[in-house]
Amino acid sequence: MIKILLSLLIATSTLANVNFCNDELGKLPILQDGRIKPLTVHAKEVIHHLTGKYKAKGYSSVDTFCLLSSKAFGLEAPFKLETKIEHKNAKELLGGKSSMALDDLIDENVTIRMAYQKEKVESGYKKELNRLLNKIALYQDITSGNNWQLPVKMGNEISWEPVTNFLTKEKVDALAQVSSTPFKDVFAKAKKDYIEVKGEKYLTEFLFDKLQLTKIAFALTLIGLAALVLFKKFGVALALSTLTIIVQTVYIALRVYISGRAPITNMYETVIFSGYGALLLSMIIGHLKNEKTYLYMGLAYNLCTLMMITFATNMVSPSISPLVPVLRDNFWLSTHVTTIIMSYGALALSWILANTILFKRAFTDFKVEDETYYNDLIYTTLKYGIIMLAAGIILGGVWADYSWGRFWGWDPKETWSLIVLCIYMAILHGKYTNWITNKSFSVLVAAAFMSVMMAWFGVNYILATGLHSYGFSQGGAYFLGTFFAVQTIFLILTVIKSNHKAA
Structure with a gap:
């Protein structure tokens, strides 16, 4: 079928005169990753995943995605996508290159897979190899035309077909008899048919993306x-x-x-x-x-x-x-997670002001009365944060009992949330009883936020284990390490500077 369509393209000079890959295709509905969305959204996601950018050699993400998909018809794209190779061992494996064309990376598929299988420990190198294998699989899926699922109206229902099956000789040939832009008309008809059956809700995401x-x-x-x-x-x-x-x-x-x-x-x-x-x-x-x-x-x-x-x-x-199945409960999702994240936001307010106090105390003429006043503001935000965090942990326990059959299991996410609560309760209690002095209070509050970052990001990016596996991500270990380092250095420098001024 692909060869027949390619012959049709050449015979009718459509390829020479009509470029059906353009931004107008951005509003097309497609089915991918388990949901219906505009092509422009999907194109941005996959091109960014492959290259770290949203464009390729001046072509928009929609053009880039379309031209890559056209390879399924035997056509060549006017560019080569390159992907970054970040881990030093992966660079050595692939000849010392820091980036590589995806077409060339495909040739190294066996080499990368063998290296991946040899790695028994879940290391940064193994994760990098896995990322490269995923990129190869995605790129092959796009260039085979299978990553572009288009709607086909079947009575009052919509079915989905890959672009290689969607652009049949019959469709293009029929429209070529009455139109000089048969490909454009085929896509326009698909969009119209989908809207007639399912409506225009999916176009909200197109507007959302553009705004x-x-x-x-x-x-x-x-x-x-x-x-x-x-x-x-x-x-x-x-x-x-x-x-x-x-x-x-x-x-x-x-x-x-x-x-x-x-x-x-x-x-x-x-x-x-x-x-x-x-x-x-x-x-x-x-x-x-x-x-x-x-x-x-x-x-x-x-x-x-x-x-x-x-x-x-x-x-x-x-x-x-x-969503993964455990998250498909909007009540618990909207209460437990929302409350936890709001508590992190409240505690972050105290972190902002605590660091501001440290800076002013070290590098400006900051009065003791001012510090006392601002510490009271921090104290207020801590109360809001601790109340919401405690409520969020309790709600999470109820949800865990409902989903997993136990209220508490010392899962890393659960444990670190409890650690954060204990740290901030100790600080709050210490301040209330005057065990913690005004001078120490802002230092402890600024340092305590590192526990929030560990519970929030560290469990996902560094530990990557436990029942909360649906929340795990990659690429944040360096960010978190940098945050810890910068915060620690800032604390040390401002404390030393403040002590030096006091002396």
Whole structure:
């Protein structure tokens, strides 16, 4: 069939005169990874997964995906996709190369698989080999045409076929009799047929992708933080913060509408939700306490989370994927996980202000009265964070009993959540009883947040074991190690500097 279609292309000069690979195909509905979505969304995801970029040699992700899929018809793409080889042992295995064309990497498939099988220990090298094997499999799936499933109307039902079966000689030939753009018309008819049967809901994701709301929220947060620091009028920063909340609320609402579930099922969603929740909480507390410092804490942390999802896309993927069975309970998902992530956001507010105090104490003329005042603000956020964390752990136990038949099993995620709770309860109690001095309080609060990062990221990226295996990810070990190192060095330097000033 492929040869017949290729002959048709050449005979009709369609290949020479019509390039059916263009951005107009971006709105096509496709079935992939267990759900229906616009082609542009899927194309971005797979091209970014393969190369770390969203484009190839000036071609958009849709063009790139389409041209690669055209290889299934014997056509050549006008470029070669390259993928990075990160681990030093993998580089040595593949001739010392730090990147390699995927077409050439396929030739090394056997070599990589044999090396993978020889590795008995789950090391960084083995994970890199597994990533390369997955990329080879995905690339072959795309170039064979099987990664592009298109809708076919069968009465009042929709079935799905790979592009190689979808573009039949009969379809193209029939449309070629009445149109000079038969391929474009075939795809347009497929889209129209799907919408007639299933509706246009899937196009919400196309709009969602085009709006780039997280980038707008990032800009608003950055400007809002600058306005808070530079301008005396609090109203400007408050207005920008309100706009940020509105933009992020729309973003989260659209994501919930598209996925049909709470927006806290993967690392990307928990990061953005924690920043959003922290900013919202800081605005509420700030209003109740009539204190604008809370807004500074919320904006600063929200900026951190938005920077992470914007620039660390290899570590936190924005892809919406199907849920594993244990997560398919929206009640527990919306209560347990949401409460835990909100608690992390509240504790992050205390981390922001604690580090700010340390910096001011070490490098500015910071008065003892000011430190006492700001420590009281930290104390308030800690109370909110601890209450929500304790509630989240209890809710998680109830869910675990419902799903796994036991309330508590010392799973790494459970254990580290309990460790975080114990650490912060000790700090809170120590502060209340004056066992912890004003000077030590901010140091301990800043250091304690490393336990949150371990529970949140460390279990997923470093330990990667336990019943919470659905939350595991790759690529974050260096980030977490860097965070721990920078925070530790900052603590040591500011404490030494403060002691030197006091002396």
